[in-house]
Amino acid sequence: DADVTQTPRNRITKTGKRIMLECSQTKGHDRMYWYRQDPGLGLRLIYYSFDVKDINKGEISDGYSVSRQAQAKFSLSLESAIPNQTALYFCATSDYSIQYFGPGTRLTVT
Amino acid sequence: GENVEQHPSTLSVQEGDSAVIKCTYSDSASNYFPWYKQELGKRPQLIIDIRSNVGEKKDQRIAVTLNKTAKHFSLHITETQPEDSAVYFCAASINDYKLSFGAGTTVTVRA
Numbered sequence: 001d002a003d004v005t006q007t008p009r010n011r012i013t014k015t016g017k018r019i020m021l022e023c024s025q026t027k028g029h030d031r032m033y034w035y036r037q038d039p040g041l042g043l044r045l046i047y048y049s050f051d052v053k054d055i056n057k058g059e060i061s062d063g064y065s066v067s068r069q070a071q072a073k074f075s076l077s078l079e080s081a082i083p084n085q086t087a088l089y090f091c092a093t094s095d096y097s098i099q100y101f102g103p104g105t106r107l108t109v110t
Numbered sequence: 111g112e113n114v115e116q117h118p119s120t121l122s123v124q125e126g127d128s129a130v131i132k133c134t135y136s137d138s139a140s141n142y143f144p145w146y147k148q149e150l151g152k153r154p155q156l157i158i159d160i161r162s163n164v165g166e167k168k169d170q171r172i173a174v175t176l177n178k179t180a181k182h183f184s185l186h187i188t189e190t191q192p193e194d195s196a197v198y199f200c201a202a203s204i205n206d207y208k209l210s211f212g213a214g215t216t217v218t219v220r221a
Binding site: 040097 | 111142152153154155156159199207211214
């Protein structure tokens with residue numbers, strides 16, 4: 001499903017570094033989301049956006065920020081990475097209820 | 111906010127048998143309940159969903175039931191096959207877009 005892409009796919013970074021994860025979609029959807037997945041915790045919503053001017057916090061937004069550069073692009077930033085932000089990060093899009101996920105970015109903070 | 115609990119966390123079934131995963135939710139205003147399947151190393155994908163005005167929905171070998179009074183919903187997989195091995199996530203939402211996911215159930219189908 002190449003309609004939703006994420007870069008990078010894997011990243012190892014050090015504590016205190018700033019890192020950006022990028023998401024692009026060609027589905028033409030207005031809604032975009034960022035989740036993190038941790039073993040035993042499922043998928044937790046970090047931020048979501050309805051359009052470039054409408055960005056909302058999810059349940060675990062502390063330590064993260066986002067930018068909606070265009071309808072098709074939604075970036076997640078970790079301003080100062082810490083080890084407990086080590087996780088698998090997914091971007092998703094939707095036009096209504098069904099969410100389409102990207103392939104994920106595996107982030108390791110050492 | 112919404113809290114979704116999912117059980118069991120792991121489930122091993124013999125090929126051909128049925129599998130049942132149960133979820134409970136806390137917010138009685140929730141009205142949309144999707145199920146996502148994540149195969150190993152892959153992205154989650156929607157397999158079935160149900161809305162609060164429906165008690166049951168089927169799609170071939172999978173079905174979902176909803177009990178609004180008890181605030182729980184379940185996924186039923188019949189005649190399990192090896193390709194059903196995956197992690198399954200339930201979710202609940204009051205508005206279609208802000209999903210609260212359960213912790214996931216790892217299903218293993220034994221040949």
